[in-house]
Amino acid sequence: MPSLKDLKNRINSVKSTQKITAAMKMVAAAKLRRAQEQAEAARPFAERMERVLSSLAGGMAGQEGASPLLAGTGADTVHLVVVMTSDRGLCGAFNSSIARGARRVIRDLLGQGKQVKILCVGRKGRDQLRRDFGKLIIGTIEDVGRPRLGFDAADMIAHRVLEMFEAGEFDVCTVIYNQFKSAITQIVTVQQLIPFAQPEPAAGAANAGGERPFYEYEPSEEEILSELLPRNLAVQFYKALLENAASEHGARMTAMDNATRNAGDMINKLSITYNRTRQATITKELIEIISGAEAV
Amino acid sequence: MADQIQFELVAPERLLLSQPVEMIVLPGAEGDFGVLPGHAPFVSTIRPGVIAVFDGGQVTERLFIAGGFAEVTPERCTVLAEEAMPVGQLDRGAIDTQMREARNDLADAKDDGDRAAAETRITVAEAKLAAMEGTVY
Structure with a gap:
């Protein structure tokens, strides 16, 4: 006794x-509010980017000489999986659920005989995946969004991925992150970024595109598209980072x-x-x- | 209103401007162009320069843009900017520093990628300076 x-x-x-x-709960709540505001502020850009892109891509898809970012490299052997987690723990099942989702995706791909490369964004993801797939991890990006999560961080990741893509190091790029639904619920989301997967409704609109206005392009369509696609990649990463940040704070708060x-x-x-x-x-x-x- | 067009300027991090205006002059990659209501559908890349917003026959706002895209439809003009700010907020000291850093980087650049990045930064800084001194339409 x-x-x-x-x-x-x-x-x-x-x-x-x-x-x-x-105290941590209070801090997380304050940060969550900020992260949500930021995600809100970023939405208009992503929406409009998507609109321009889908009207462009609708016309370009299936054409000869379309950018590999849009049409793919033609091969499907090497997959790059970008796993987004947080740098810090004490946020419930946030990191483990991403790691679990990532493991499932990677096992699936390996099971299909694909080659997999892993790029970890955030320290915790690397720590969790290292045990099972240590040899597949090709890099870790840490301290993203400190002191403040900005678009340049997303741009940096996009650059790194693009460099690898141009060097022919992978064919398909997928990102795994937590989508923020509420402070209690986060949804592990797997999104394919390269080749650019068109969202379903946009694809439908492009098919019924007979009545859509025909745009004039300056300079040429291809040139605009070749600038727009890398930008879009950065925007998608930015969106994922923001969702992830909001989810992290939500999970920590709970x-x-x-x-x-x-x-x-x-x-x-x-x-x-x-x-x-x-x-x-x-x-x-x-x-x-x-x-x-x-x-x- | 029939004689106004909805103008939107969006940066990745926020919506900078969204208002109906009379006319906008944009620095297109292949020359400046003006957008009036009823403009033909048009997509263009933007070079670093100044966006001038016209209302009532006067320039009401001048915004610096470091590059991006413009999408024009008869009712709407949307500019997706990489970096944008009102010309009045440009700071000569900061631009000079950027210019110097970019020049140094250009001198130290080891490969084409670095060199191109530094050159882009110089172009942006030069455009900023030009924007500060530039004439009002």
Whole structure:
């Protein structure tokens, strides 16, 4: 049976842990709000980019000499999987669920006899995947979005991926990230970026494109497309990074909320034990005194 | 209103401007072009330069843009910018520093990629300077 002093120490330590988790929860909530605002602000650009791109791509798809970013390299043997996680832990199942999703995708690809390369964005993803696929990881990008998540971070990732693509190091690029739904729910999303997979509704609109306005292009269609596609890649990465950041803070907020509540429960239990023990000690001492007095 | 066109300027990080205007003059890759309501559908790349927004026959706003794309339809003109800011917010000291850094990088550039990147930065800085001194339409 633990002594009174031990119990007191434990209660104090749980109390200070609770203070930390409560503070982390507040910080995560504030950061979540900011991340959401940022995601909101980035939406118009992505939407319009998509509109221009799909009207362009609609006309270009299936044509000879279309950019490999749009049409693919023609091969399907080497896959690059970009796994986006956070750099820091203590955010519930956030990182593990991405790692689990990534493992499933990678196993699938390996099972089909494809070659897989992994690019990790965020330290935690690398740590989790290293055990199973250590040899497949070709690089890690860390400290993304510090101090502030900006478009240049996404641009940097896009550049790195594009360089590899141009060097012919892979054929298909897929990104795995957590899509933010609410502070409690995040959806692991697998999205193919290269070749550019057209969103379904846009593809439908392009097919019914007879009545769509015919654009004039300056300079040529190909030139615009060849500039637009790399830009689009950066935009997609940016979107994924923002979603991921919002998800991370949401997940951390929920996790810390739970932790705070659990710490509260634990303090209650420990206090009861402490009080009982103290009472028992007092009773024992009384019995000793009384029986001593009786014996005299 | 029939004689106005919806103008939107969007950067990756936020929506900079969205308002109906009378006319916009954009620095297209192959020359400046003006957009009035009812313009034919048109897509163009943008070189670094100044966007002039006209209202009531006057330039109401001048915005510097470091490059991007413009999509024009009869009712709407959307500019996807990489970097954009009102000309009034350009800072000569900062531009000079950028210019110097870019020149140094150009001198240190080891391969074509680095050289092209540095050259782009110089072009942008030069365009910024030109924008500060440029005449108003």
